[in-house]
Structure formats: structure tokens, C-alpha cells
Amino acid sequence: xxxxxxxxxxxxxxxxxxxxxxxxxxxxxxxxxxxxxxxxxxxxxxxxxxxxxxxxxxxxxxxxxxxxxxxxxxxxxxxxxxxxxxxxxxxxxxxxxxxxxxxxxxxxxxxxxxxxxxxxxxxxxxxxxxxxxxxxxxxxxxxxxxxxxxxxxxxxxxxxxxxxxxxxxxxxxxxxxxxxxxxxxxxxxxxxxxxxxxxxxxxxxxxxxxxxxxxxxxxxxxxxxxxxxxxxxxxxxxxxxxxxxxxxxxxxxxxxxxxxxxxxxxxxxxxxxxxxxxxxxxxxxxxxxxxxxxxxxxxxxxxxxxx
Amino acid sequence: xxxxxxxxxxxxxxxxxxxxxxxxxxxxxxxxxxxxxxxxxxxxxxxxxxxxxxxxxxxxxxxxxxxxxxxxxxxxxxxxxxxxxxxxxxxxxxxxxxxxxxxxxxxxxxxxxxxxxxxxxxxxxxxxxxxxxxxxxxxxxxxxxxxxxxxxxxxxxxxxxxxxxxxxxxxxxxxxxxxxxxxxxxxxxxxxxxxxxxxxxxxxxxxxxxxxxxxxxxxxxxxxxxxxxxxxxxxxxxxxxxxxxxxxxxxxxxxxxxxxxxxxxxxxxxxxxxxxxxxxxxxxxxxxxxxxxxxxxxxxxxxxxxxxxxxxxxxxxxxxxxxxxxxxxxxxxxxxxxxxxxxxxxxxxxxxxxxxxxxxxxxxxxxxxxxxxxxxxxxxxxxxxxxxxxxxx
Numbered sequence: 001x002x003x004x005x006x007x008x009x010x011x012x013x014x015x016x017x018x019x020x021x022x023x024x025x026x027x028x029x030x031x032x033x034x035x036x037x038x039x040x041x042x043x044x045x046x047x048x049x050x051x052x053x054x055x056x057x058x059x060x061x062x063x064x065x066x067x068x069x070x071x072x073x074x075x076x077x078x079x080x081x082x083x084x085x086x087x088x089x090x091x092x093x094x095x096x097x098x099x100x101x102x103x104x105x106x107x108x109x110x111x112x113x114x115x116x117x118x119x120x121x122x123x124x125x126x127x128x129x130x131x132x133x134x135x136x137x138x139x140x141x142x143x144x145x146x147x148x149x150x151x152x153x154x155x156x157x158x159x160x161x162x163x164x165x166x167x168x169x170x171x172x173x174x175x176x177x178x179x180x181x182x183x184x185x186x187x188x189x190x191x192x193x194x195x196x197x198x199x200x201x202x203x204x205x206x207x208x209x210x211x212x213x214x215x216x217x218x219x220x221x222x223x224x225x226x227x228x229x230x231x232x233x234x235x236x237x238x239x240x241x242x243x244x245x246x247x248x249x250x251x252x253x254x255x256x257x258x259x260x261x262x263x264x265x266x267x268x269x270x271x272x273x274x275x276x277x278x279x280x281x282x283x284x285x286x287x288x289x290x291x292x293x294x295x296x297x298x299x300x301x302x303x304x305x306x307x
Numbered sequence: 308x309x310x311x312x313x314x315x316x317x318x319x320x321x322x323x324x325x326x327x328x329x330x331x332x333x334x335x336x337x338x339x340x341x342x343x344x345x346x347x348x349x350x351x352x353x354x355x356x357x358x359x360x361x362x363x364x365x366x367x368x369x370x371x372x373x374x375x376x377x378x379x380x381x382x383x384x385x386x387x388x389x390x391x392x393x394x395x396x397x398x399x400x401x402x403x404x405x406x407x408x409x410x411x412x413x414x415x416x417x418x419x420x421x422x423x424x425x426x427x428x429x430x431x432x433x434x435x436x437x438x439x440x441x442x443x444x445x446x447x448x449x450x451x452x453x454x455x456x457x458x459x460x461x462x463x464x465x466x467x468x469x470x471x472x473x474x475x476x477x478x479x480x481x482x483x484x485x486x487x488x489x490x491x492x493x494x495x496x497x498x499x500x501x502x503x504x505x506x507x508x509x510x511x512x513x514x515x516x517x518x519x520x521x522x523x524x525x526x527x528x529x530x531x532x533x534x535x536x537x538x539x540x541x542x543x544x545x546x547x548x549x550x551x552x553x554x555x556x557x558x559x560x561x562x563x564x565x566x567x568x569x570x571x572x573x574x575x576x577x578x579x580x581x582x583x584x585x586x587x588x589x590x591x592x593x594x595x596x597x598x599x600x601x602x603x604x605x606x607x608x609x610x611x612x613x614x615x616x617x618x619x620x621x622x623x624x625x626x627x628x629x630x631x632x633x634x635x636x637x638x639x640x641x642x643x644x645x646x647x648x649x650x651x652x653x654x655x656x657x658x659x660x661x662x663x664x665x666x667x668x669x670x671x672x673x674x675x676x677x678x679x680x681x682x683x684x685x686x687x688x689x690x691x692x693x694x695x696x697x698x699x700x
Contacts, residue, residue, distance in 0.1 A: 002533070003529055003530070003533050006529045006558070007525075007526060007529060010523075010525035010526055010529060013523075013525070014523050014525065128351065129347075129348065129349060129350075129351050130351070130352070130574075131545075131546050131574065131578060133549070133577060133578045133580075136580070140557060142556070142557055142559060144559065147533075149557065149558050149559035151557045153557070154557075223523075224522040224523065224550055225549070225550075225553070225578070226522070226546045226549055226550055226578055228546070230520075231522075234520055265523075265526075266523075266525065266526040267526070269526035269527060269530075270526050270529070270530060273516075274515045274516050274517060274526070274527050274530075275486050275516045277517075277518075277526075278518065
């Protein structure tokens with residue numbers, strides 16, 4: 001029983017990353033009808049930017065002699081990094097996707113792959129192959145409830161992830177921009193005739209998706225403090241699986257599927273030999289897709305996407 | 308990029324050195340030593356240590372006016388080739404050094420991944436090669452021309468099993484290893500075998516694995532926590548060690564965690580921090596608390612390059628000194644490269660009780676040294692402290 005609860009906690013943390021990254025895939029899909037395959041690498045870039053921002057803030061705090069508490073630096077790091085990384089997303093849209101908007105689907109689809117490779121190798125060229133250690137901004141304290149161990153880092157990661165998802169939901173449902181995005185996802189040919197330009201909505205979507213990936217990058221850095229230029233590939237692929245599983249273009253679906261994926265991986269490794277984890281985990285997902293080919297919240301008609 | 312650039316520059320310098328020297332002394336009288344190292348690629352720190360140790364060695368030779376064979380002094384040249392930490396590049400580098408540069412002997416490559424295929428080339432061309440760091444048995448197996456400077460994986464397994472049993476008196480252990488990588492997988496198996504030999508079947512209460520590039524081990528570690536294991540053995544590389552140890556502590560693991568020589572990089576503590584303090588691993592040498600020649604080497608290296616040399620640098624140093632001893636003992640350099648290579652190989656195989664900075668060495672038939680392993684404790688300052696020496700019986 002203890003082990004079961006412990007793995008729920010483990011799964012919540014691991015699923016948070018999939019969910020946050022999957023959201024970016026889903027949002028871009030709902031607007032442009034294609035997946036941004038560079039998204040996993042945007043997560044990597046976000047993590048590195050977070051590293052830079054946190055290091056700079058720590059240095060600044062040490063230089064000015066003001067003893068800033070770690071949680072305060074962490075909040076600033078998250079805000080600054082999300083802001084900076086959103087421009088990375090806008091940039092990718094501008095140079096990678098906009099020029100190819102009328103190109104054949106296949107060309108536009110591989111843009112992301114190419115940008116991803118450029119981001120990885122560019123990082124390698126600038127920073128070298130050395131792994132970076134993400135600064136530990138908050139002291140990790142372990143709490144014990146019965147036989148279950150929870151750290152404040154875990155609580156923070158799950159809390160911030162859920163908080164950001166809630167904010168995104170409010171933004172899309174309540175704000176004017178959110179409404180424009182929803183409209184665009186229903187019909188990207190008619191909506192521009194109403195005076196909403198796709199050249200504004202698409203960058204906005206990329207910016208929000210990248211900001212979420214950046215937040216995931218920082219939280220990831222806190223939990224797994226070893227950064228390397230290729231860290232985004234595998235996580236990006238798996239989050240992509242979550243985005244499909246949730247139903248293409250569905251925000252709620254992407255978030256739920258992200259958590260589900262985390263749970264499946266953790267629980268499979270618990271019940272079965274861990275060597276077979278991915279074999280079994282992804283067979284389960286294949287099975288789910290066989291019965292629900294459009295994912296949890298997806299719909300058969302691609303023009304009726306839900307945001 | 309920087310390291311690549313550096314590699315190119317050093318390559319050019321080596322070429323320049325080679326051509327200009329050729330006019331002065333005549334081609335046949337120069338002793339050329341090849342270095343096959345991962346200057347770029349996944350493990351640049353290993354390549355750097357190799358290169359630095361080799362340069363220090365060359366400095367010594369130059370100060371002595373060359374290497375003395377049969378009463379005559381010969382100048383020495385280093386040919387440093389980058390293998391990019393790839394198997395195929397290491398093969399290419401060896402072929403080039405043997406056929407084009409006409410090196411007398413090769414030191415390197417370091418990792419088993421490169422040393423196993425590259426050793427085949429050296430053996431086929433009948434060129435003596437010594438790999439300082441490769442612990443996989445296949446590197447030297449059935450290859451009379453290939454030697455190594457370190458102990459083997461099958462030796463490390465029992466060393467660690469015995470150490471844990473004697474030191475802590477534990478009877479139940481857990482193992483966590485990467486199933487997709489040869490070195491951890493092999494070592495995990497050797498450890499399991501020796502542990503079960505001492506404590507009987509079923510004494511390895513958790514034998515968990517993951518796959519390369521995994522970063523979350525919470526499920527495996529939760530299982531290990533509940534298995535009743537008293538100690539965790541994880542023969543992983545430095546980037547994974549940091550993640551495993553930290554996550555284990557966060558999940559409530561309080562027992563010791565023990566590792567193997569792959570922990571020995573200077574990066575382990577940088578990435579892992581306080582979580583790794585007080586842990587043990589088996590290694591080739593320990594920098595903190597070293598004595599005699601080892602201490603001298605460490606101080607000289609620190610002064611020159613600004614950081615404590617890791618085991619790769621120390622083993623490379625020993626390998627070069629072995630090569631030097633063999634060349635000196637070969638009696639005479641004829642200038643006929645094939646004959647000289649054979650003479651050096653024979654001299655190398657005959658070396659007994661060589662006093663290295665990583666311990667005394669005597670080569671076996673297979674070209675593997677009989678030498679002791681060191682148990683290192685990571686001190687409360689994050690230094691690698693000598694704890695105990697374990698010798699083969």
C-alpha cells in the first residue's frame with residue numbers, strides 16, 4: 001500500500017513534465033494543423049535559459065550583498081525564463097513555419113525536426129559537451145507520511161504545473177485572445193476574414209507553448225539537475241505521444257494524457273521488471289489508441305478541433 | 308567547438324613537429340608514440356586528461372635528452388589523434404598512426420567501446436598498443452600485441468562484494484544499472500554472481516535496471532527501498548550517479564550507496580554535490596592522501612593544469628612509463644619499424660613488478676596487469692580519499 005501511494009506521488013511528478021510539454025504540441029496543432037517537432041528542444045533551451053537566469057540572479061544577489069531567499073529567486077527565474085523562451089517560440093514560428101505555411105504539409109512537418117537539430121547542435125557548439133548542474137535554489141526537505149516520502153520539490157513541481165495549466169485554461173476560455181485562438185482552431189480560413197490575423201495568433205500560440213515548456217525545463221532542472229543538449233529529444237517524443245493520446249488539439253486531453261503517461265511508466269516499472277518498462281508502457285498506449293484512434297478528447301473531423 | 312579547435316591546433320603542431328624534426332635527425336632515428344584519445348565527443352574530459360598526462364611525460368623525456376636505448380639517446384615525438392569517443396574513428400586513428408605515421412607503439416584508446424575494435428587493428432598490424440582505462444576483458448583477449456594499464460571488470464565485482472561484506476557486515480543488497488550499456492550491465496552481473504556466492508541465492512533482493520538517457524528512477528528506487536536491501540550498488544557513469552543518489556535520498560534511502568571505477572571522474576562530485584559525500588567506490592587510484600611518486604604526479608599536474616588529475620590521467624601516465632620502460636629494455640632500435648615493434652612488444656610482456664603511481668603491475672599472458680584496486684571514499688569536502696587497498700589473491 002505504501003508503495004502504491006509512493007508511486008502515485010512519483011507518477012504525479014513525472015507526469016507533470018509530459019503534461020506541460022504536451023500542451024505546447026496540442027496548442028500549435030489546433031492552430032496550424034501540424035506538430036512542432038522542435039518542441040522537445042524548446043524545453044531543453046528553456047532549461048538552459050533557466051540555468052543562465054538562475055546563475056545570473058544568484059551572482060547578482062551575492063554581488064549586491066542582499067540575501068535573497070531561494071524561493072524568491074526561483075519565482076523570478078520562472079517568470080524571466082518563461083518570458084525569454086516565449087521569444088524563442090516566436091522566432092521559430094517566424095523563420096521556420098511562416099515561410100512554409102503554404103508549402104506541402106510534409107515540408108512544414110519536417111521544419112521542426114531541422115530546427116530541433118539546429119538547437120541541439122548549436123547548444124553543443126556554444127556550451128560544449130560538458131553536463132551542467134542546475135543550481136539547487138531551494139533546500140530539498142523530505143517529509144514522511146506513513147511509509148510515503150514526499151519532498152517539497154515534488155509538491156512545488158506538481159503545484160506549479162497544475163497552476164500553470166489552470167491559468168492557461170482561464171486564458172483560453174475568458175480572454176479575448178483566447179477566444180480568437182479558439183475561433184482560429186475551428187476554422188483558420190474563415191476567421192482571418194473577421195479581422196483576426198493568423199500572423200498574430202500563430203506567434204502567440206508558439207509563445208505560450210514555449211513558455212510552458214520553459215517552466216517544465218526549470219522544474220525538470222530542480223528535480224533532475226543534470227542538463228545536456230539532448231535531454232529534450234526523448235521527453236519531447238513521449239510528450240508528443242501524450243498529445244496524440246489526449247486527442248489532437250485538446251488542452252484538457254493533453255494534460256490528462258501527460259499525467260496518465262507518467263503513471264503508466266512508473267507503475268509498469270513497479271509491477272514488471274524495469275527492463276521491460278517502455279516495451280509494456282507503450283504497448284498499453286498502442287492498445288488504447290487502437291480502441292480510441294482519436295485519443296480521449298479528439299474528434300474524427302479535423303475541422304472541429306477543440307481548444 | 309573549443310575542444311575541437313584545440314584538437315586541430317595540437318594536430319597541426321604535431322604535424323609541424325614531425326616534419327621539421329624529420330630534417331634534423333633523419334626519419335629512422337625518432338621514436339614516435341601514438342596517442343589515441345577522445346579529445347572531442349561525449350567524454351572530452353577523458354581526452355583532456357590523456358593529452359595532459361602525455362604532454363607531461365614528453366616534457367620529462369625531453370629534459371632527459373630523449374629516450375635511452377642500448378646506450379644511445381633517441382628523441383621522442385607524440386602523435387595525438389582524436390577518436391571523437393567513437394569506435395569507428397578510433398579504428399581509423401589507429402590505422403593512420405600505424406601505416407602513415409609509423410608509430411612504434413600506441414597508447415589508448417581509453418573506453419572499452421573504442422579499445423576493443425582499435426585493439427584488433429593494432430594486433431593485426433603487429434603494433435604494440437596499451438589501453439590505460441579499458442576494463443572490458445575483450446580488449447586484450449587473444450591479442451598478443453595489446454596490453455592494458457588497469458584491472459578488469461570480473462575483478463571489480465568480487466572486490467566490491469567482499470568489501471561491503473567485510474566493512475558493513477550486510478547480507479542483502481540491491482543493484483540498479485543501465486541495461487543498455489555494456490559496462491554497467493557486465494559489472495552488475497559480476498557483482499551479483501560474487502554476492503550470491505558469499506551470501507547464497509536470493510541475497511540480491513532487488514536487481515533493477517533502466518535504459519540509457521533515463522532520468523527518473525523513482526519507481527525502481529521505491530521498489531529498492533521496500534525490498535529490505537541494506538546497500539545499493541550502482542555501477543553508473545557520473546551524470547547518472549548524481550541523479551540516482553539524489554533521488555534515492557529524496558525517497559528516504561538512508562543506507563550506503565556503492566559504485567565502481569566509472570564514478571572516478573572529477574565531474575561526479577560537481578554534479579552530485581553533498582548527496583555523494585561519504586559514499587564508496589572502487590577505483591584505480593585515490594588523489595587525496597596519496598604518497599610518494601603518486602603525490603608528486605598529482606602536485607605537478609595540479610600546478611600545471613589547475614585541477615586534480617582523475618584516474619584516466621594517472622593510468623595514462625603509468626601506461627606511458629610502461630612503454631618507456633619497454634622501449635629502454637628492448638635493447639636496440641634497428642630502425643626497421645616491424646622488428647622494433649616486435650622487440651618492444653616482447654619487452655612489455657616481460658615487465659615484472661613495475662612501480663606505477665596506480666600500484667605495482669606485472670603482466671599476465673593476456674597482457675592484463677595483476678594489480679590492486681583501491682576503495683575510495685568521497686570525503687566530507689568532496690575529495691576522493693584513499694580508504695583501503697584490495698589486492699587479488
